[in-house]
Amino acid sequence: MSELCIRGGNRLVGEVTINGAKNAAVAILPAALLVDGECEIENLPYIDDVVKIKDAMEDLGAITSFMDNHTLKVDASTLYSHEATKEYIGNIRASYYLLGALLGRFKKAEVCMPGGCNFGVRPIDQHIKGFEALGAKVIIENGIIKAYAGRLVGTKIYLDVVSVGATINIMLAAVLAEGTTIIENAAKEPHVVDVANFLNMMGAEVKGAGTDVIRIKGVERLMGGKYATIPDQIEAGTYMMAAAMTGGDVYVRNIIPEHMYSVSLKMIEMGIHIEEGDDYVRVVAPRELKATNVKTLPHPGFPTDLQPQMVALLSIAQGTSTVIEGVWDNRFQYIDQLKRIGAHIKVDGRMAVVEGEAKLTGAKVTATDLRAGAALVIAALRAKGETTIKNVKYIDRGYEAIEEKLTALGAQIKRRADK
Numbered sequence: 001m002s003e004l005c006i007r008g009g010n011r012l013v014g015e016v017t018i019n020g021a022k023n024a025a026v027a028i029l030p031a032a033l034l035v036d037g038e039c040e041i042e043n044l045p046y047i048d049d050v051v052k053i054k055d056a057m058e059d060l061g062a063i064t065s066f067m068d069n070h071t072l073k074v075d076a077s078t079l080y081s082h083e084a085t086k087e088y089i090g091n092i093r094a095s096y097y098l099l100g101a102l103l104g105r106f107k108k109a110e111v112c113m114p115g116g117c118n119f120g121v122r123p124i125d126q127h128i129k130g131f132e133a134l135g136a137k138v139i140i141e142n143g144i145i146k147a148y149a150g151r152l153v154g155t156k157i158y159l160d161v162v163s164v165g166a167t168i169n170i171m172l173a174a175v176l177a178e179g180t181t182i183i184e185n186a187a188k189e190p191h192v193v194d195v196a197n198f199l200n201m202m203g204a205e206v207k208g209a210g211t212d213v214i215r216i217k218g219v220e221r222l223m224g225g226k227y228a229t230i231p232d233q234i235e236a237g238t239y240m241m242a243a244a245m246t247g248g249d250v251y252v253r254n255i256i257p258e259h260m261y262s263v264s265l266k267m268i269e270m271g272i273h274i275e276e277g278d279d280y281v282r283v284v285a286p287r288e289l290k291a292t293n294v295k296t297l298p299h300p301g302f303p304t305d306l307q308p309q310m311v312a313l314l315s316i317a318q319g320t321s322t323v324i325e326g327v328w329d330n331r332f333q334y335i336d337q338l339k340r341i342g343a344h345i346k347v348d349g350r351m352a353v354v355e356g357e358a359k360l361t362g363a364k365v366t367a368t369d370l371r372a373g374a375a376l377v378i379a380a381l382r383a384k385g386e387t388t389i390k391n392v393k394y395i396d397r398g399y400e401a402i403e404e405k406l407t408a409l410g411a412q413i414k415r416r417a418d419k
């Protein structure tokens with residue numbers, strides 16, 4: 001186990017290059033199990049969740065090889081198993097995509113219940129509702145989700161809640177089904193569109209991804225090809241906020257600026273200057289920021305996966321801000337850790353009231369989940385003195401080479417073995 005030690009106070013200046021999107025990559029890899037041929041997937045982030053999904057694909061019989069840390073070749077024509085039940089698979093959230101992919105491929109699937117960050121209840125009833133509507137029988141037994149279908153037949157599915165996971169999972173199960181599947185009230189996140197683009201490049205017929213109605217006309221088989229994953233909206237937003245926290249001047253490169261609108265606009269409200277290029281944004285921040293109010297919502301709303309980082313940033317703004325978590329029941333568990341660094345925040349249910357103008361000082365803290373860890377890093381970059389962040393394994397789930405990237409921007413950050 002390792003910990004991060006950050007000595008705060010340095011202004012971040014320079015350029016940072018963003019890797020491929022975690023939440024697209026962990027869906028596109030399982031999608032490659034539907035392909036009867038070889039595909040090459042580029043711009044994958046080299047992070048723990050991606051490596052775990054790759055290992056799971058190999059355990060199922062696919063042949064995979066990294067051409068370099070960011071490009072994976074996958075040949076799933078050798079796939080022989082529909083059972084992904086080893087314990088390590090259950091540790092990540094995206095393991096649920098193996099269910100849709102294996103069900104689509106073999107018309108049967110057995111996969112452990114998914115893990116991932118703990119924000120209270122993370123149900124999968126909408127995934128199951130979708131699979132059942134397509135004709136599968138689904139049971140949960142001894143922590144394993146089992147889905148069996150003689151045939152999968154397209155139909156209309158209305159999602160009761162806007163769910164990224166259910167939207168993608170139903171798409172995976174439907175691309176090789178008979179007839180047409182229509183997903184209504186679908187999620188519109190960039191990674192939903194990316195998975196649809198990947199499937200279409202392999203020969204699927206998916207239309208409407210990025211709107212709330214997605215139509216999937218089943219095809220007989222998917223053929224191989226090359227695809228590059230989109231840049232990570234959340235990693236980009238994290239570095240934008242890290243730059244702003246230190247009064248910095250940073251070019252955040254290899255991104256799709258349109259994916260950042262909800263974040264950029266909030267940062268502009270805070271008095272931060274955002275310059276937008278074709279594939280970058282430049283963040284130039286004054287030392288003093290203005291308070292604002294934020295509510296997280298499904299895309300195109302403000303992303304919940306940037307809520308903790310935004311709360312960290314608001315903790316030093318002039319005035320009081322409110323942050324409402326509109327997606328998860330319980331995503332403020334990290335606030336006590338942020339308070340140890342000096343933030344003044346009160347939580348009432350799904351609302352956090354951030355008092356602002358906090359004088360942050362180094363402390364010993366623990367990352368309680370992935371983005372909570374990122375929020376602690378951001379706070380530590382401004383805090384006076386040294387902050388030690390334990391449980392770095394959570395941060396490593398979503399950020400490739402975080403200390404190298406921050407060091408290159410001028411931060412004082414080191415990883416060392418946990419004491």
Ligand SMILES: CC(=O)N[C@H]1[C@@H](OP(=O)(O)OP(=O)(O)OC[C@H]2O[C@@H](n3ccc(=O)[nH]c3=O)[C@H](O)[C@@H]2O)O[C@H](CO)[C@@H](O)[C@@H]1O
Pocket residue numbers: 023026093094121122123124125126127128161162163164165166187304305327328329
């Ligand atoms: C691997 C991955 O991509 N993880 C992301 C994905 O998680 P995940 O796919 O788990 O999140 P969902 O979009 O499904 O969840 C959104 C909301 O719908 C509810 N819900 C979801 C499914 C379901 O069957 N029933 C149900 O009620 C959830 O409790 C939550 O309140 O989207 C979330 C929302 O953008 C992000 O925070 C996660 O980083």
Ligand SMILES: C=C(OP(=O)(O)O)C(=O)O
Pocket residue numbers: 022023092093094115116117305370371398
């Ligand atoms: C919550 C996240 O991931 P997961 O759904 O994989 O736990 C995240 O990426 O912020």
